[in-house]
Amino acid sequence: MRRLQAALEDFGGMIFFAFEAVAWAFRPPFRPWLILTQMAFIGAGSVFIVGVTGTFSGMVLALQGNYAMKQFAAEGYVGGSVALALARELAPVLTALMVTGRAGSAIATELGTMRVTEQIDAMDSMAVNPIQYLVVPRVIAALLMFPALTMVFNLLGYLGAYVMGIYVARIPVGPFIEHTRTFLVTGDIGHGLLKAVLFGLVVAVITCWRGYSATGGSRGVGEGTTRAVVSSSIGILVVDYALTLFSVGT
Amino acid sequence: MIQVRDLWKSFGGNQVLKGITLSIPRGQTYVVLGGSGSGKTVLMKHVIGLFRPDRGTVTVNGVQITGLEGKALTEARRVFGMVFQGAALFDSMTVYDNVAFPLRERGHSPTPELVREKVLAKLKVVDLGDEVLERFPAELSGGMRKRVALARALVSDPQVVLYDEPTTGLDPITTDYVDGMIVAAKQKLGVTSMVISHDVASAFKVADRLAVLYDGRLAAEGTPAEVKASTDPYVQRYLSTWFQKQ
Numbered sequence: 430m431r432r433l434q435a436a437l438e439d440f441g442g443m444i445f446f447a448f449e450a451v452a453w454a455f456r457p458p459f460r461p462w463l464i465l466t467q468m469a470f471i472g473a474g475s476v477f478i479v480g481v482t483g484t485f486s487g488m489v490l491a492l493q494g495n496y497a498m499k500q501f502a503a504e505g506y507v508g509g510s511v512a513l514a515l516a517r518e519l520a521p522v523l524t525a526l527m528v529t530g531r532a533g534s535a536i537a538t539e540l541g542t543m544r545v546t547e548q549i550d551a552m553d554s555m556a557v558n559p560i561q562y563l564v565v566p567r568v569i570a571a572l573l574m575f576p577a578l579t580m581v582f583n584l585l586g587y588l589g590a591y592v593m594g595i596y597v598a599r600i601p602v603g604p605f606i607e608h609t610r611t612f613l614v615t616g617d618i619g620h621g622l623l624k625a626v627l628f629g630l631v632v633a634v635i636t637c638w639r640g641y642s643a644t645g646g647s648r649g650v651g652e653g654t655t656r657a658v659v660s661s662s663i664g665i666l667v668v669d670y671a672l673t674l675f676s677v678g679t
Numbered sequence: 680m681i682q683v684r685d686l687w688k689s690f691g692g693n694q695v696l697k698g699i700t701l702s703i704p705r706g707q708t709y710v711v712l713g714g715s716g717s718g719k720t721v722l723m724k725h726v727i728g729l730f731r732p733d734r735g736t737v738t739v740n741g742v743q744i745t746g747l748e749g750k751a752l753t754e755a756r757r758v759f760g761m762v763f764q765g766a767a768l769f770d771s772m773t774v775y776d777n778v779a780f781p782l783r784e785r786g787h788s789p790t791p792e793l794v795r796e797k798v799l800a801k802l803k804v805v806d807l808g809d810e811v812l813e814r815f816p817a818e819l820s821g822g823m824r825k826r827v828a829l830a831r832a833l834v835s836d837p838q839v840v841l842y843d844e845p846t847t848g849l850d851p852i853t854t855d856y857v858d859g860m861i862v863a864a865k866q867k868l869g870v871t872s873m874v875i876s877h878d879v880a881s882a883f884k885v886a887d888r889l890a891v892l893y894d895g896r897l898a899a900e901g902t903p904a905e906v907k908a909s910t911d912p913y914v915q916r917y918l919s920t921w922f923q924k925q
């Protein structure tokens with residue numbers, strides 16, 4: 430019972446924190462330089478891992494798709510179905526999970542360390558709001574970079590699928606491309622990018638909150654980071670489910 | 680300038696402050712003494728609104744800090760500078776950027792030349808030269824970090840300065856120097872200061888008024904002469920360690 434109450438209070442604190450971040454985002458001073466720094470860290474710094482994950486996912490999907498569809502002599506549909514799966518589901522979700530592991534954990538650790546070594550208090554004492562200075566740039570950067578990285582995943586994933594499908598599985602190029610065109614509409618990519626934006630919001634708010642509210646020295650920071658990664662991952666899956674349900678129905 | 684009224688604070692079951700009342704007139708230096716863990720830092724953090732009291736109020740310059748939050752609280756803190764007990768330097772920034780931080784980040788952007796001038800001047804006051812500018816806090820000694828924290832707290836020329844053990848960990852000559860700084864800030868700039876100290880000698884040197892915190896209350900409070908004459912047994916024991924040496 431006590432733990433439930435503590436968990437609810439913590440959740441309430443995080444929601445309030447998120448609204449505060451939104452409010453501070455619209456007040457001057459604006460700090461574009463900090464946003465760019467965070468974009469470089471979250472975005473540019475994750476291109477490699479997201480690219481690798483995307484390429485391999487696309488390759489594997491093409492092989493598995495080929496294996497399955499061959500049984501109906503429908504290999505021509507591989508390109509289209511891979512593209513659809515990537516755009517609507519795999520690219521946003523896997524990108525978000527990878528970026529959480531790489532950048533989300535770093536955010537929770539960095540802010541947590543600043544909290545327990547009183548650097549956040551010091552910032553407060555200098556009349557610089559730490560939510561505005563530390564949290565807002567990270568949230569904005571995540572909102573922009575999650576969809577951008579999702580597009581990287583999409584492109585490299587499809588490229589991987591293409592190479593595997595055409596050169597390894599020997600699927601004819603014509604139907605591969607043709608069915609991609611008919612299966613995949615712009616709305617599918619949009620659906621995936623909308624997910625990515627929301628995942629960015631969820632991950633940035635959760636990891637910033639875990640760092641910002643850290644207590645109990647380096648051990649507390651470590652625990653906060655673990656919790657940040659676990660709750661972000663669950664958050665991604667829950668939001669994904671809700672959006673998918675909302676979008677395609679049952 | 681600063682009024683603290685009937686301040687109570689507990690953490691879990693730990694009752695730290697049990698009704699603190701004190702007032703610091705404009706332009707005076709107020710020293711808080713007391714044993715380790717007696718709640719001095721907690722008291723100071725209430726003054727700048729980093730903690731919320733369970734009961735009681737803090738008023739600074741007629742503004743009730745304890746009633747503020749969000750933007751209003753951030754605005755109200757512009758009159759303050761604070762030196763943290765553990766220095767609390769930003770470890771991702773160089774010494775220069777640390778000291779420049781309050782100048783650059785408060786909304787009105789001064790020219791880089793002006794920032795540089797002020798930063799170098801303040802670092803010089805705490806006896807730090809050009810060679811430390813590009814170093815990171817992790818590359819400094821404890822005493823150097825403390826002096827950078829002093830420079831950072833003073834760089835925007837605040838009206839109120841809160842010093843949490845500014846001289847702990849400094850050598851006697853630098854300690855004397857920092858004491859001189861506190862007095863000079865008062866005399867030249869009319870700065871109001873609250874100083875937490877473990878060093879009874881320097882406390883009596885810089886203080887207009889003193890308080891001794893014990894068991895969540897002020898065991899003694901007043902001018903140095905009044906505190907010295909206190910009959911409270913804890914205060915007598917606290918001060919005797921030093922006066923015996925005289």
Ligand SMILES: Nc1ncnc2c1ncn2[C@@H]1O[C@H](COP(=O)(O)OP(=O)(O)OP(=O)(O)O)[C@@H](O)[C@H]1O
Binds near residue numbers: 693716718719720
């Ligand atoms: N954030 C906090 N959470 C829980 N307890 C705290 C917190 N900050 C301080 N305390 C408790 O409050 C009491 C007073 O701490 P405080 O830091 O004010 O001591 P102090 O007088 O500054 O001691 P010192 O001279 O050693 O710095 C201690 O018992 C401490 O455990």
Ligand SMILES: [Mg+2]
Binds near residue numbers: 719720721764843
């Ligand atoms: Mg202390």
